[in-house]
Amino acid sequence: MSQVLERSPLEAGRDAVAAHSWHEGFDLLSEADKLEPLSAEDLEALAQAAWWTGRLDQCIAARERAHSLYIEAKNPRRAAVVALQVADDYFGKLAHSIGAGWFNRAERLLADEGDCVEQGHLTLMHGKSATAAGDHEAALQAAALTLDIGTRFGDRDLQAFGLLLEGRTRVSMGQVKAGLALLDEATVAAVSGELSPYSSGIIYCVAIGSTASLADYQRAGEWTEASQRWCERQSIAGFPGVCRVHRAEIIRLRGSWAEAESEARRALNELQGFNLEFAGHGFNEIGEIRLRMGDLDEARDAFRQAHELGHDPQPGMALLLLAEGKPEAALASIKRSLESGNYDKLGRCRLLSPMVSVAIAAGELDEARAAADEAQAIADEYDSPVLQACGLLSRGELKLVDGEPAAALKNFREAWQLWRQADLPYEAARARMMMGVALRAGGDEDGAVLEIQAARSVFEKLGAVLDLRRTMDLLGEEIAEGLPQSAAPSTRAQKTFMFTDIVSSTNLVGVMGDEAWERVLAWHDKTMRQLFMANCGEEVKQVGDGFFVAFDEASEAIECAVAIQRKLAEHRKESGFAPEVRIGLHTTQATAKAGDYAGKGVHEAARIGALAGGGEIVVSKDVVDAHKPRFPLSPFRSVELKGVDQPVAVASIDPQL
Numbered sequence: 001m002s003q004v005l006e007r008s009p010l011e012a013g014r015d016a017v018a019a020h021s022w023h024e025g026f027d028l029l030s031e032a033d034k035l036e037p038l039s040a041e042d043l044e045a046l047a048q049a050a051w052w053t054g055r056l057d058q059c060i061a062a063r064e065r066a067h068s069l070y071i072e073a074k075n076p077r078r079a080a081v082v083a084l085q086v087a088d089d090y091f092g093k094l095a096h097s098i099g100a101g102w103f104n105r106a107e108r109l110l111a112d113e114g115d116c117v118e119q120g121h122l123t124l125m126h127g128k129s130a131t132a133a134g135d136h137e138a139a140l141q142a143a144a145l146t147l148d149i150g151t152r153f154g155d156r157d158l159q160a161f162g163l164l165l166e167g168r169t170r171v172s173m174g175q176v177k178a179g180l181a182l183l184d185e186a187t188v189a190a191v192s193g194e195l196s197p198y199s200s201g202i203i204y205c206v207a208i209g210s211t212a213s214l215a216d217y218q219r220a221g222e223w224t225e226a227s228q229r230w231c232e233r234q235s236i237a238g239f240p241g242v243c244r245v246h247r248a249e250i251i252r253l254r255g256s257w258a259e260a261e262s263e264a265r266r267a268l269n270e271l272q273g274f275n276l277e278f279a280g281h282g283f284n285e286i287g288e289i290r291l292r293m294g295d296l297d298e299a300r301d302a303f304r305q306a307h308e309l310g311h312d313p314q315p316g317m318a319l320l321l322l323a324e325g326k327p328e329a330a331l332a333s334i335k336r337s338l339e340s341g342n343y344d345k346l347g348r349c350r351l352l353s354p355m356v357s358v359a360i361a362a363g364e365l366d367e368a369r370a371a372a373d374e375a376q377a378i379a380d381e382y383d384s385p386v387l388q389a390c391g392l393l394s395r396g397e398l399k400l401v402d403g404e405p406a407a408a409l410k411n412f413r414e415a416w417q418l419w420r421q422a423d424l425p426y427e428a429a430r431a432r433m434m435m436g437v438a439l440r441a442g443g444d445e446d447g448a449v450l451e452i453q454a455a456r457s458v459f460e461k462l463g464a465v466l467d468l469r470r471t472m473d474l475l476g477e478e479i480a481e482g483l484p485q486s487a488a489p490s491t492r493a494q495k496t497f498m499f500t501d502i503v504s505s506t507n508l509v510g511v512m513g514d515e516a517w518e519r520v521l522a523w524h525d526k527t528m529r530q531l532f533m534a535n536c537g538e539e540v541k542q543v544g545d546g547f548f549v550a551f552d553e554a555s556e557a558i559e560c561a562v563a564i565q566r567k568l569a570e571h572r573k574e575s576g577f578a579p580e581v582r583i584g585l586h587t588t589q590a591t592a593k594a595g596d597y598a599g600k601g602v603h604e605a606a607r608i609g610a611l612a613g614g615g616e617i618v619v620s621k622d623v624v625d626a627h628k629p630r631f632p633l634s635p636f637r638s639v640e641l642k643g644v645d646q647p648v649a650v651a652s653i654d655p656q657l
Contacts, residue, residue: 009035010042017045020197023559024630025049026058040069044082051089052197054241054534056274060089077118080109084121092275094310120149120158127165131172134344139169157199160189164203171210172344174381180219183207191226201227201243208246213346215386217422221250241270245281252289255425255462258592261289262493262538266552269536280311287316292426294465296320312337315354323466327361334358335367349378353390360397372398389418393431396438405441412438426467429458433471440474449475493592496557496585496623497602498537499609500528500564501546503580521545524579527567535560540596546581548606550597554587554626558653561585561617562631565655569615584609587622600644607641608650621649632657 007015013028026049029042038046047062063086070079083106090099103125110122127142147162149155167182187207190200204227211220227243244267252260264285271279287302299320303313314337321330334355338348352375359368372394379387396411416431436451456471458464472479502508502524509517528547532539536556537549551557561583571578586608588601604620612618619629621636632654638647 008032010038013049014042014045017049020052021630022049022052026053026055038065040066040073040075040078043069047085048198054270054274056089056093060086063089076109077113077116080106080113081118081121083109084125087125092277094276115149117149117153117155117158120146120153120155123149124158124161124165131165131169134172136169136173140166143169156189157195160186160195160199160203163189164206168206168210171214172346174345176214176382176384180211180216183210187223187226205242205246208243212246212249213350214382215384215422217250217253217386217424220246221254224250241267241282242275242278244270245278245285248282248285252285252292253424253426257289257293257463259493261286262552262592264289265538266536269533269538272533276309277311280306280309282306283309284311284313284316287313287320291316291320291323292466293463294323294469296323312340312342315351318358319354322358322361327358327363330358331355331362331364331367345378346382349375349382349387349390352378353394356394356397360401365398365401368394368398385418386422386424389415389422389427389431392418393434396434400434400438400441405438409435409438409442425458426462426464429455429462429464430467432458433467433474436474492589493597494587494589495592495597496551496554496587496626497590497597497605498549498551498557498561499543499546499584499606500549501544501582501609503582503614505545505579508579520577520579524581527571528564531560531563531567535563546609554585554623557585557587558619558623558627558629558631562653562655565615565617569656580614582609582612582614583617584612585617585619585623587620587626604641604644604648607644608648611639611650612652615655617653617655618650619653621651624651629653631655 009028010032013025013032016022016025016028026046029038029046029049032038032042033046043062043066047059047066050056050059050062063082067079067082067086070076070082083102087099087102087106090096090102106122106125110116110118113119123142123145127139127146130136130138130142143162143166145162146158146165150158150160150162163182164186167179167186170176170179170182173179183206186203189195190203193200195203204223208220208223208227211217211223224243224247227247244263248260248264248267251263264282267282268279268286271282283302283306287299287306290296290299290302299316303317303320306313307317314334318330318334318337321327321333334351337343338351338355343351352371355371356368356375359365359371372391375387375394376391379391392411392415396408396415399405399408399411412431412435416428416435419428419431432451433455436448436455439445439451440448452471452474456468456475459468459471469479508520512520524545525542529539531537532547532549535551536553537551537560540548540550542548549557549560551560564581564583568578568581584605584607586601586605588599588604590597590599590601608618608620619633624633634652634654636649636651639650641648
C-alpha cells in the first residue's frame with residue numbers, strides 16, 4: 001500500500017507563491033505563520049501574496065516584520081529593499097509622511113554599503129520622486145544610473161525600470177518618438193515574461209498612462225489589452241485596478257459607456273484601501289461617464305469622492321458646473337486648477353480646450369483665446385492628432401463667436417476627421433454637431449440639418465442625454481417630458497451571480513428579540529459588504545436578509561463565497577453565534593442596465609441560491625466550467641428549478657477545507 005505524505009502549510013505555501021497562486025499562497029502561509037512564526041524570506045512571500053490579492057494592510061504588516069528580522073540578522077541591504085517596498089505601500093495609502101520615513105530609513109541603511117544592486121532600487125525611487133516633482137534632469141540621471149546598475153549586476157527588472165523611467169521622462173519633455181521607443185522596449189520585456197510579476201505590472205501601468213496622456217489611444221489600447229491578458233494569467237486582484245482605470249478610460253472613449261463604468265467600479269473595488277491615488281482616478285472616470293450621460297447628481301458625487309482622495313476632477317467638474325448653467329463658477333473652477341502648478345504640459349492641454357468652451361460661455365473671450373493658443377502650441381509640440389483635434393474645435397468655437405462661420409466650419413470638419421480616424425465617436429459627434437451650427441450660421445440650413453441629425457443619432461446610441469437634448473433643440477424637435485436626464489443603454493454581460501440569504505431569520509428574530517436581531521443584522525451586513533469589496537463583487541441590491549452580487553470572474557465569486565462561510569464560522573467559534581447563511585453561485589449571460597441585471601440567468605441564480613442549506617455553497621456547473629475551484633467539490637447532481645425548463649447540474653463547495 002502506498003502512503004501519501006501531506007506537505008506542511010509552509011511548504012505548500014511556498015510552492016503556491018512560486019506558481020503565482022496568490023490566494024492559495026496567502027491562505028497557506030497565513031496558516032503556517034500561526035503554527036510557527038515565519039522567517040524573513042517567507043514573510044516576504046506572504047507579503048507578496050497579500051499584495052497581489054489586494055490585502056495591503058496584511059502586506060505591510062508582513063513586510064515590517066521581515067524588515068525587523070533582516071535588521072536582527074545584520075542584513076542591511078535586504079532590510080533596505082523591504083523598507084523601500086513599505087514606503088511605496090504607504091505612499092499608495094496616501095500616508096506620505098510614514099512613507100517618507102521608511103524611504104529615509106532605506107537610504108540610511110544603504111549609506112555605507114557601497115556599489116551594490118540594492119542601490120539601484122534606491123536610485124529608482126529617487127527617479128520616481130524627481131518625475132513627480134517635474135525635475136526632468138534629475139529623472140534622466142536616475143534612469144541612467146538605474147539602467148547602469150541593473151546592467152552591471154544582471155538585474156533585468158532594474159534594466160527595464162531604467163528604460164521605463166527614461167522613456168516616461170522624455171515623453172514629458174516632448175521627445176515623444178524617443179520616449180515611446182523606450183517605453184515599448186520596456187513593455188516588450190514585460191510581455192515576454194522576462195521580469196517579475198510586480199515589475200511587469202508597474203511597467204504596463206506606466207506605459208499605458210504615458211501613451212494615454214499623449215492621447216495616443218490606439219497604442220494605449222493595445223497595451224491595455226495586453227495588460228488585461230497578463231492580469232488574467234496572474235489570477236490577481238488589487239493591482240489590476242490600477243490598469244483597469246486606464247482600461248475604463250479607453251473603453252469610455254471608444255463609446256461603450258456601460259462597460260466602461262462597470263470596469264471603473266470594479267477597479268474601485270480592487271483599489272479601496274490598496275492605492276487611494278488611483279481610486280481617485282477611478283471615481284473621476286465614473287464622474288466623466290455620468291456627466292456624459294447627463295446624470296449630474298451622480299457625476300457630482302463621483303467628482304467629490306475623487307477630490308477627497310487627492311485627484312483634481314478637472315475638466316469634468318468645470319463642465320458639470322457649465323451644464324448646471326453656472327459659467328462663471330465653471331471658469332473659476334478650471335482656472336484654479338490651471339494656476340495650481342500641479343499639471344505638466346500634457347495635463348494642461350487636457351484642461352485648456354474645455355476651458356475655451358467655458359470661457360466663451362462666461363463671456364471672457366480674451367481668456368478663451370489665450371487658452372486656445374496655449375493648447376495649440378502644446379499639440380504642435382507633441383504632434384498628437386487627437387490633441388490637434390481638440391485645438392481645432394476650440395479655434396472653431398472662437399471663429400463662430402467672431403462671426404466667421406466658414407472658417408469655423410473648416411476647423412470643425414478637420415477635427416471631426418481626426419476624431420473619426422482615432423475612433424472616438426462622442427468627440428466626433430460633437431464636432432459634427434458644431435459643423436451643423438456653423439453651416440446654419442453661414443445660411444446652409446439643409447446642410448446644417450443633415451450634420452445635426454447625424455450627431456443626434458450618435459448621441460442617442462451612446463446615451464449622451466445632454467448632447468441629445470441640444471441636438472433636438474437645434475432641430476426644433478419637441479423634447480418629451482419623459483426623456484430621462486440620463487440614459488444607460490442596456491447591454492448583455494457575462495457575470496457570475498451570487499445570492500445569499502440568512503437561514504431561518506424569522507425564527508431567530510422571535511428568539512432574540514428585535515433589538516438584538518438588529519445588532520446581529522448590522523454586523524452581518526457590514527461583514528458581507530467588506531468581503532464583497534475585498535473580492536471585487538458588485539453589490540447589485542439587498543434582497544430581504546441577503547444580497548444579490550455580481551462578479552466579473554467566477555474565481556472571485558468562489559473566493560468570496562468561501563471567505564464568507566469561513567468568516568461566519570470563525571465568528572461563531574470566537575463569539576458563540578453568527579447567523580447561518582446559504583449561498584448560490586451561477587455563471588450566465590444577463591442584461592445589464594442602470595446598475596441592475598435581468599434575464600433568465602438571474603432567475604436561475606436565485607433558484608440555485610435557494611437550494612443551499614445553512615453554511616453551504618451551491619454552484620452550477622457553469623461556474624465550475626468557468627473556473628475550477630481550489631476547494632473540495634461534491635459530485636454534481638441534477639436538479640429541477642422552478643420556472644426553468646431544463647434540469648441544472650449543481651454541486652457543493654466545502655469552504656472549510
